[in-house]
Amino acid sequence: MVLKLFYDLHSQPSRALFMFLKLSKIPFQSCAVDLLRGEHLTKEFKKNYSKFQKVPFIHEDDFFLTESIGILRYLSRQYPIADHWYPKDSRKQAKVDELLEWQHLNIRLNCSTYFITKFTIPLKTGKDPVPEKVEKAKKYMVKSLSDFEELFLSGDGPFVFGDQISYADLQAACEIEQPRMVGYNSRDYFPKIKTWLENVRKECNPVYDEAHNVVNMIADDDDNLKAKL
Amino acid sequence: MVLKLFYDLHSQPSRALFMFLKLSKIPFQSCAVDLLRGEHLTKEFKKNYSKFQKVPFIHEDDFFLTESIGILRYLSRQYPIADHWYPKDSRKQAKVDELLEWQHLNIRLNCSTYFITKFTIPLKTGKDPVPEKVEKAKKYMVKSLSDFEELFLSGDGPFVFGDQISYADLQAACEIEQPRMVGYNSRDYFPKIKTWLENVRKECNPVYDEAHNVVNMIADDDDNLKAKL
Structure with a gap:
């Protein structure tokens, strides 16, 4: 199961999630999306990548998830991350x-x-x-x-x-x-x-x-x- | 430990949280805040009730929490609620x-x-x-x-x-x-x-x-x- 992160570092939540993945050593496939060129705005992108047409989002096989804070919470359940990032207490x-x-x-x-x-x-x-x-x-x-x-x-x-x-x-x-x-x-x-x-x-x-x-x-x-x- | 809910039903997240508490049969003490009269805007309110000066928020003894969605997540961990409200899966x-x-x-x-x-x-x-x-x-x-x-x-x-x-x-x-x-x-x-x-x-x-x-x-x-x- 490969975790794919779609992001553009011009976007604030993309940067936060990118840092979290790197610092937590969660393996992911890097999928850059060029917001300035409007790559996310095409019909093809909407159909094949994300109906929300914004970044960041993840694909994990057939599971698609957008909204960086929801993604952080999901990853904190799925991967063994250091507790301080999102405490279990x-x-x-x-x-x-x-x-x-x-x-x-x-x-x-x-x-x-x-x-x-x-x-x-x-x-x-x-x-x-x-x-x-x-x-x-x-x-x-x-x-x-x-x-x-x-x-x-x-x-x-x-x-x-x-x-x-x-x-x-x-x-x-x-x-x-x-x-x-x-x-x-x-x-x-x-x-x-x-x-x-x-x-x-x-x-x-x-x-x-x-x-x-x-x-x-x-x-x-x-x-x-x-x-x- | 008494859960106090501070709310005003003119506020959308107050209504959502009020409904959730009632429908989940979580016992709480009802603490109405009159937004239209600006009850939340006084220095006394800020000092004694909530530094955020908005509703809804909860007090549970010395634990204060604002932001309705954060509160929903907290209550879903603390109380035996029906799974469909916020699924464990x-x-x-x-x-x-x-x-x-x-x-x-x-x-x-x-x-x-x-x-x-x-x-x-x-x-x-x-x-x-x-x-x-x-x-x-x-x-x-x-x-x-x-x-x-x-x-x-x-x-x-x-x-x-x-x-x-x-x-x-x-x-x-x-x-x-x-x-x-x-x-x-x-x-x-x-x-x-x-x-x-x-x-x-x-x-x-x-x-x-x-x-x-x-x-x-x-x-x-x-x-x-x-x-x-």
């Missing part, structure tokens, strides 16, 4: 779930809306970003980052849930790295996020930099330069 | 998770944005809804409902995953009922959704109507009249 697992559910309509929605407003929509329409829309999207993004710092980075320890990294750290970090590609580096404005991101990166490297290579190539900031050194 | 559970994760940025985001644009923002600002914004929100909502029908209601059986109801049915139904309060009843436009909603309602009644009493009181449509008969 019921209350610890519940707190990881709390962040994984919270992030959808907060950092995920708002960091990606900023990215889409500044990059994806102009790319599709051939028109410059609309300044008022960019400002509005930025306001929501900054509020989400501030909430994330207050709600999840107020404890002790290098990671969200103390001394050990979990999948929630990976997912949140990948969402928060995304706007760097359009000129917003949260490290410059949120000191706790800066320290925490560096902890996550160190813990996961060289896989973190491998997953974020595309972000670092596009981003034009100090953290890009550091990654290149 | 790994692949079946993964498919329920797929919908529970998918809905955040699709039916949940778009049905609630329509509701907020037509109701919450005008209530807060004292100004009429902006027609262009209402139309835009409606377009996204209709796309999400269409996607939901295509992706999740194409199989046989009365529920999303065949013959047995799961928590995914509850969560999706509660999101899709929400815009009825501002004049949009998806039953009028999506025949598969209409049939499925009726199946979910019949399976869960009288709890479904109890949870949706507030929706039925505000909605001015045929389904409201039926519920009142």
Whole structure:
């Protein structure tokens, strides 16, 4: 039974799942999907690969599954992974779930809306970003980052849930790295996020930099330069 | 150990979790929170009840948990619930998770944005809804409902995953009922959704109507009249 991962490292949840698979040493067949070229939008792709037409997703023989967080949970049952990624202790697992559910309509929605407003929509329409829309999207993004710092980075320890990294750290970090590609580096404005991101990166490297290579190539900031050194 | 549920039945995930607790016969202490009066927004509430300042959430002695889907998963481990709500079979559970994760940025985001644009923002600002914004929100909502029908209601059986109801049915139904309060009843436009909603309602009644009493009181449509008969 071969596990196939379909992904594009431009996508935040693709990066999180890619890192998790590599760091957990789960064997998988790498199947790249080129989102920028719209490879996922054809009828053939919909029929043969994923009716959801988004990444990441997995194929395991005739079992198809999309949604990265559902995939993380499935893999945590199917493979012998280190407990810290998604703890078996019921209350610890519940707190990881709390962040994984919270992030959808907060950092995920708002960091990606900023990215889409500044990059994806102009790319599709051939028109410059609309300044008022960019400002509005930025306001929501900054509020989400501030909430994330207050709600999840107020404890002790290098990671969200103390001394050990979990999948929630990976997912949140990948969402928060995304706007760097359009000129917003949260490290410059949120000191706790800066320290925490560096902890996550160190813990996961060289896989973190491998997953974020595309972000670092596009981003034009100090953290890009550091990654290149 | 007393399980306390903090909720407001105006909130979609509150209704889903309230129904699940009642239908699973999990004993809980009912703690109503009045969202319309802003009870969740005070400093006292943040300090003593929930730093997230949203509903639903639970207290179990000194354990606090928010995010309804994380709570569902926690309760499914802690209490002897019927398997169909959240199956123990790994692949079946993964498919329920797929919908529970998918809905955040699709039916949940778009049905609630329509509701907020037509109701919450005008209530807060004292100004009429902006027609262009209402139309835009409606377009996204209709796309999400269409996607939901295509992706999740194409199989046989009365529920999303065949013959047995799961928590995914509850969560999706509660999101899709929400815009009825501002004049949009998806039953009028999506025949598969209409049939499925009726199946979910019949399976869960009288709890479904109890949870949706507030929706039925505000909605001015045929389904409201039926519920009142």
